[in-house]
Structure formats: structure tokens, C-alpha cells
Amino acid sequence: MRAKISDIAKIAGLSTASISRVLNNQGGYSKETAKRVMKIANDLGYFKDRSASDLARRSNNTIGVIYTDFETNFNDLVIKNIMIEAKKRHLDVILMIAQQNDPDGLTKIVQGMIERRVFAVQFISTHPSPQIIQMLNQAAIFPQVIGDATDHTVSYVSSDDMAIGYHATTYLIEKGYRSIGFVSPNITTDYVSHLRFSGYRKSLKEHGISFKSDWLFEESYSYQTGIHASAHYQKYGDVDAVIGVSDEVSWGLLNGFYDLNVSVPSDIALISIDGTELCSQTRPRLTSVTQDFALMGKTAIKQAPKKADPHRVTAVTIPFKINIRETS
Amino acid sequence: MRAKISDIAKIAGLSTASISRVLNNQGGYSKETAKRVMKIANDLGYFKDRSASDLARRSNNTIGVIYTDFETNFNDLVIKNIMIEAKKRHLDVILMIAQQNDPDGLTKIVQGMIERRVFAVQFISTHPSPQIIQMLNQAAIFPQVIGDATDHTVSYVSSDDMAIGYHATTYLIEKGYRSIGFVSPNITTDYVSHLRFSGYRKSLKEHGISFKSDWLFEESYSYQTGIHASAHYQKYGDVDAVIGVSDEVSWGLLNGFYDLNVSVPSDIALISIDGTELCSQTRPRLTSVTQDFALMGKTAIKQAPKKADPHRVTAVTIPFKINIRETS
DNA sequence: CTGAAAGCGCTTACAG
DNA sequence: CTGAAAGCGCTTACAG
Numbered sequence: 001m002r003a004k005i006s007d008i009a010k011i012a013g014l015s016t017a018s019i020s021r022v023l024n025n026q027g028g029y030s031k032e033t034a035k036r037v038m039k040i041a042n043d044l045g046y047f048k049d050r051s052a053s054d055l056a057r058r059s060n061n062t063i064g065v066i067y068t069d070f071e072t073n074f075n076d077l078v079i080k081n082i083m084i085e086a087k088k089r090h091l092d093v094i095l096m097i098a099q100q101n102d103p104d105g106l107t108k109i110v111q112g113m114i115e116r117r118v119f120a121v122q123f124i125s126t127h128p129s130p131q132i133i134q135m136l137n138q139a140a141i142f143p144q145v146i147g148d149a150t151d152h153t154v155s156y157v158s159s160d161d162m163a164i165g166y167h168a169t170t171y172l173i174e175k176g177y178r179s180i181g182f183v184s185p186n187i188t189t190d191y192v193s194h195l196r197f198s199g200y201r202k203s204l205k206e207h208g209i210s211f212k213s214d215w216l217f218e219e220s221y222s223y224q225t226g227i228h229a230s231a232h233y234q235k236y237g238d239v240d241a242v243i244g245v246s247d248e249v250s251w252g253l254l255n256g257f258y259d260l261n262v263s264v265p266s267d268i269a270l271i272s273i274d275g276t277e278l279c280s281q282t283r284p285r286l287t288s289v290t291q292d293f294a295l296m297g298k299t300a301i302k303q304a305p306k307k308a309d310p311h312r313v314t315a316v317t318i319p320f321k322i323n324i325r326e327t328s
Numbered sequence: 329m330r331a332k333i334s335d336i337a338k339i340a341g342l343s344t345a346s347i348s349r350v351l352n353n354q355g356g357y358s359k360e361t362a363k364r365v366m367k368i369a370n371d372l373g374y375f376k377d378r379s380a381s382d383l384a385r386r387s388n389n390t391i392g393v394i395y396t397d398f399e400t401n402f403n404d405l406v407i408k409n410i411m412i413e414a415k416k417r418h419l420d421v422i423l424m425i426a427q428q429n430d431p432d433g434l435t436k437i438v439q440g441m442i443e444r445r446v447f448a449v450q451f452i453s454t455h456p457s458p459q460i461i462q463m464l465n466q467a468a469i470f471p472q473v474i475g476d477a478t479d480h481t482v483s484y485v486s487s488d489d490m491a492i493g494y495h496a497t498t499y500l501i502e503k504g505y506r507s508i509g510f511v512s513p514n515i516t517t518d519y520v521s522h523l524r525f526s527g528y529r530k531s532l533k534e535h536g537i538s539f540k541s542d543w544l545f546e547e548s549y550s551y552q553t554g555i556h557a558s559a560h561y562q563k564y565g566d567v568d569a570v571i572g573v574s575d576e577v578s579w580g581l582l583n584g585f586y587d588l589n590v591s592v593p594s595d596i597a598l599i600s601i602d603g604t605e606l607c608s609q610t611r612p613r614l615t616s617v618t619q620d621f622a623l624m625g626k627t628a629i630k631q632a633p634k635k636a637d638p639h640r641v642t643a644v645t646i647p648f649k650i651n652i653r654e655t656s
Numbered sequence: 657c658t659g660a661a662a663g664c665g666c667t668t669a670c671a672g
Numbered sequence: 673c674t675g676a677a678a679g680c681g682c683t684t685a686c687a688g
Binding site for chain 1: 680681682683684
């Protein structure tokens with residue numbers, strides 16, 4: 001049987017209360033007893049039972065993180081920094097993965113988080129539905145969306161996606177390109193794409209360029225989408241530069257053009273959005289709008305209210321920059 | 329306040345026992361009551377408290393998965409399939425990430441798993457130390473290592489790494505290459521590399537090729553290692569083919585050679601080990617020994633004993649194959 | 657510095 | 673079909 005506090009108490013000749021105190025070093029006991037208790041606990045291979053502990057102290061310092069096995073690859077960086085920052089603050093993190101396009105699955109996962117009484121749940125590259133947000137609010141759990149400002153009733157940490165689209169486009173225009181493609185998921189369905197596309201349109205307009213519908217290729221955030229889009233542009237070919245809405249898409253574009261003997265950047269220039277490590281790992285290297293995913297992760301943890309605070313909605317915008325590499 | 333079972337009981341005019349039964353649909357009540365209870369629970373926004381539940385039922389069907397934010401990219405696939413298989417079996421999974429080269433951190437994380445009373449913990453691309461294994465065994469938790477057969481006192485699911493090294497090498501030799509490089513982490517420190525290297529040596533020997541120490545480049549599993557190795561081979565240059573011990577390494581090799589104007593495969597051929605999606609996303613595409621990571625994940629879940637079984641050590645070997653693409 | 661006691665929210669024999 | 677009661681392993685006022 002697993003050792004419990006009462007076993008230690010018996011051996012030490014103390015009450016369970018005392019044992020609990022030293023185990024949680026709450027002070028109010030002699031160094032002596034402390035040492036003795038710790039030794040016994042150790043000999044017994046004692047480990048606290050979290051369920052019992054959480055239940056008794058009716059509080060919980062763990063935070064839930066939900067992400068999808070997405071086509072994009074920036075999750076890792078965000079999560080890594082969430083972990084680092086959480087450790088600093090002595091918060092526990094539990095991760096769960098949602099399958100893409102499986103709303104029921106997401107709901108299940110969120111239920112699991114609620115049952116575990118986490119004090120906040122963070123969604124990375126996932127769109128929690130209004131119902132899910134409501135569930136969470138009702139359960140007095142703080143919901144946060146990371147990397148996506150989909151809904152202003154929820155706190156979020158993300159880049160200014162409109163500005164990203166705007167600056168990517170402006171950069172290209174100032175380099176002299178006039179016919180600029182845009183590859184993304186469906187711009188009415190996907191909010192991030194919608195924002196970036198709006199910024200793109202805004203820049204075109206400001207520069208007196210009229211948008212042609214063939215310039216837009218809608219599919220997903222994936223590598224394959226980039227491949228497909230490259231064929232599209234070759235076919236309808238008046239484009240001299242393309243914006244890929246994720247590094248994966250841009251990588252697909254790059255390889256797709258390569259396979260079609262279209263030279264990048266001499267025939268068609270490319271700029272990617274995200275700017276993960278991948279951009280330096282392609283040949284030629286991808287010029288990108290680079291988001292600060294590390295900062296996003298850290299900020300998300302800081303944003304989570306320490307206790308069961310009032311659920312103020314807070315929105316934090318993370319700065320981005322442009323990294324000029326070799327594709328434009 | 330959050331609704332609890334007693335709140336439902338009060339409203340329904342029933343005992344908490346009955347509520348518990350219908351909530352867990354254990355049968356032994358009328359459809360009537362069931363419906364009524366469910367409705368009340370719903371109206372109240374009731375969610376079970378896992379801590380209380382786990383504590384009371386002294387059992388736990390959750391499994392812990394620990395992985396590192398590693399340089400290699402196959403984790404995702406393994407984890408994804410762990411999740412899928414776990415869901416089928418109605419097991420809960422909780423994920424935790426260990427930082428690389430942080431043994432204390434790993435110990436902390438394992439402690440967390442023990443405190444949470446998971447019934448098994450799976451290590452992906454992580455070397456649990458003997459002490460950690462001992463902790464787990466003592467806590468009656470089933471330890472499993474995935475993708476790495478480091479220690480025969482622990483159950484594992486992995487490929488036959490010796491055979492992988494052997495076949496990769498033999499493939500190259502049969503293609504006519506005679507001077508074959510091998511890039512990996514330290515082969516005495518890293519057990520997987522050790523095994524693969526042994527297979528490599530065995531094949532060389534069988535084919536009457538004598539190994540030269542310049543053929544071996546030891547560093548890590550990362551992309552950068554591939555870059556570094558390419559410079560090494562260009563300098564000591566009698567090699568006509570190279571084995572990269574991970575897809576990341578091979579990608580680095582490919583790009584490194586490209587930057588140095590060494591043509592792949594005409595000047596130097598390449599074969600990668602792992603065979604993730606990445607291999608089709610490089611130009612030229614990487615020929616690879618392809619491991620079945622999806623099967624590994626599934627198998628790992630199947631291997632975990634349903635209950636607190638006797639801790640038999642089981643070892644499962646997953647088949648691999650060779651995918652010929654463009655680099656050799 | 658230490659202990660007796662109540663309680664956290666559930667589950668499960670046991671009895672009817 | 674339903675309930676009273678004990679118990680899961682901890683924590684925390686309260687009292688000394």
C-alpha cells in the first residue's frame with residue numbers, strides 16, 4: 001500500500017496535523033521534528049495524494065493548456081515558454097491536446113479541465129466556442145486565448161493581425177511589387193486570416209493597387225496548401241509576390257514553385273507570416289513577419305489571475321517585426 | 329459557489345448516493361429519476377470534482393505522458409496516436425513537458441505524476457534515470473519508455489535500432505557507396521545512437537569495409553548538428569554517403585551541403601533515420617529509414633496494464649522500412 | 657510547538 | 673429503486 005500521512009504520524013508519534021505542516025513547510029515546529037518527519041516520509045517513499053490535498057485545501061494552482069495538433073508549428077515555442085514562466089511562479093501546468101475540427105472533443109477536454117478544477121485554461125491555436133467560454137465562466141475558471149483575438153468577451157494574448165497583414169503587404173509594395181497574392185484559410189471563417197487579409201486590403205488600397213480575386217487562395221494553414229497555391233499562381237500567373245499566412249504555407253509555396261521551375265524571388269517573391277525557425281531552414285531562407293511566440297507564452301501566464309479573481313477581460317498585444325531573409 | 333452533488337440531492341429530494349449513481353450511470357434507478365437528476369445537474373452547471381471522485385473511488389484511469397521539447401519532431405505523431413488510442417479505451421491522458429538535460433526537472437515532473445496517482449507513465453524521447461524508475465515502481469506505477477530501449481528493467485516500445493543502423497548502411501553499400509559517414513549524438517552516451525552505430529559497424533564489417541574515425545561525427549539530434557557535420561565532411565572529404573541519425577540532422581546535412589555547393593546525391597548521398605513528413609518536404613526529398621511512430625503510440629497504450637497489474641517488463645519492437653526518395 | 661476534530665465532495669458496500 | 677453512513681487522504685481553524 002502506498003504510504004500516507006497517518007503512517008508517518010504513527011511512526012513519528014505525532015498527529016497527522018503536524019506531519020502535514022512539516023510536509024508543506026508551514027513552520028511552527030522544531031527543526032528536530034522536521035528532520036525526523038522528513039526522514040520517515042522518505043524511508044516510506046511517501047508522496048502526497050494530490051486529490052486529497054486539493055480537495056482539502058479547496059484551491060488549486062494548476063493551469064490548463066489546450067492546443068491542437070495543428071498544421072502550424074509555433075505551438076511548441078508558446079508552450080515551452082508557458083512552462084518556463086509557470087515554473088517560476090510555482091504553478092502546475094497540465095496539457096491536453098484537442099483534435100482539429102472536433103468540437104465535441106474540445107468540449108470533452110474542457111470538461112476534463114473543469115473537473116480538475118484548474119483556475120485558468122489557455123487555448124492555443126484553438127477557437128473555443130461561445131458555449132465553451134460560457135461553461136468556463138460559469139465554473140469560475142479564467143479562459144484565455146493565445147495567438148488569436150477571436151472574441152472580445154475572452155481575454156487574449158496575440159499579435160495585432162491586422163497590422164501584420166498591413167505591414168507584410170506594405171513591405172512588398174515598397175520593394176516594388178504590385179501584384180500580390182495572399183494564401184490563407186477561408187477568410188470569412190478564420191478570424192486571424194480575416195484580420196490579416198483586411199490589413200492586406202488596406203495596404204493595397206492605400207497604395208492605389210486594386211485587388212484581383214485571383215490573388216487570393218483560400219484553403220488552410222498547411223504545407224499542402226502552399227503546394228496547391230503555387231500551382232494556382234502559376235496558372236493564373238500575374239502575381240509577382242505572395243504572402244503566406246503561416247510558415248508552413250510559405251514553405252509549401254517555396255517548394256511548389258521550385259517544383260514548377262518558378263524562381264523565388266526572381267520570378268515571384270515570398271513573405272511568410274510567423275517567422276519560426278523554419279524560415280532559416282529553407283533554401284532560399286524565407287523573409288517573414290516574425291511573431292514573438294516566446295513572449296506570448298510568458299505573457300499568457302502573467303495574465304492569468306493568481307487566484308479566483310474577478311474575470312476582467314484583458315487583451316494583450318504582442319509586438320512583431322519583419323525579418324528580411326532571402327525570398328524578398 | 330460551484331454546484332455539488334448535495335445541491336442536486338436537495339433539489340431532487342434524493343440522497344447523494346442516488347445522485348452519484350445516476351451521474352455515473354450505474355443503473356438501479358428509474359428512467360424517471362435519471363432524467364430529473366440530469367436536468368437539475370445541467371441547470372446547476374454541475375461538474376464532478378475529480379479530486380473528490382478519484383479519492384473516493386481510490387482508482388484512477390489516467391495515464392501520464394512525459395516528453396521533451398526535443399530537437400526531433402516525431403513526438404507529435406507518437407503523442408497524437410497515444411491520445412487516439414487512449415480515448416478509445418476511455419483513459420485520460422495528461423501530458424507534461426520536461427526540459428532537456430534537466431534531471432531535477434524530470435524528477436519533479438515524475439513526482440507530480442505520482443502525486444496525481446496516474447497508473448502508468450510513458451517517457452517519450454527521454455531517459456528516465458534508474459532512480460526515477462525506482463520511484464515509479466515503488467509507487468506501483470507502470471513506467472514505459474517509448475522510442476528508446478535504453479534499459480531492460482523497464483518496459484519499452486521501440487524500433488530495433490541496431491537493425492535500423494544495419495539496414496541503412498547495407499542499403500547504401502548495395503547502392504555502391506563505400507565511404508559512409510555517420511552523424512549522431514555521442515555514441516557512448518546516447519543509447520539509441522550507440523545501437524544504430526553498432527548496426528552500421530556490423531554492416532561495414534560484413535561488407536569488408538574498414539571504418540575510418542573521420543566518418544563519425546558526434547554532436548546531437550539537431551538541425552545544427554547536420555550543418556556542422558556537412559562542414560566536417562567537406563573538409564575531411566573522402567565520404568560519398570552519409571547517414572543522419574534523425575530527420576533534423578539530415579535536413580541540416582542537406583542544407584549544409586547545399587550552402588557548400590556539394591550536390592546531393594551526386595557528390596554525396598544521404599539517408600535519414602526517422603522518416604517523418606519532413607523527408608518529403610525537403611528538396612531533394614530525403615531517402616529514409618522510416619519508423620512507424622503512429623504504431624508506437626498506439627502500442628504503448630495497449631501495453632500499459634489496465635489496472636495496477638503486476639509489473640511485468642514487456643518489450644515491443646515496432647517494424648520499420650526504407651523509403652527511397654531522392655537523396656540516395 | 658502540537659493535537660483533536662471537522663470538513664473537502666464524492667463513492668460504495670450494506671440494508672431495506 | 674433508494675438512503676444512512678463510513679470512508680478516501682489530506683488540511684486547517686481552534687485550542688492549548
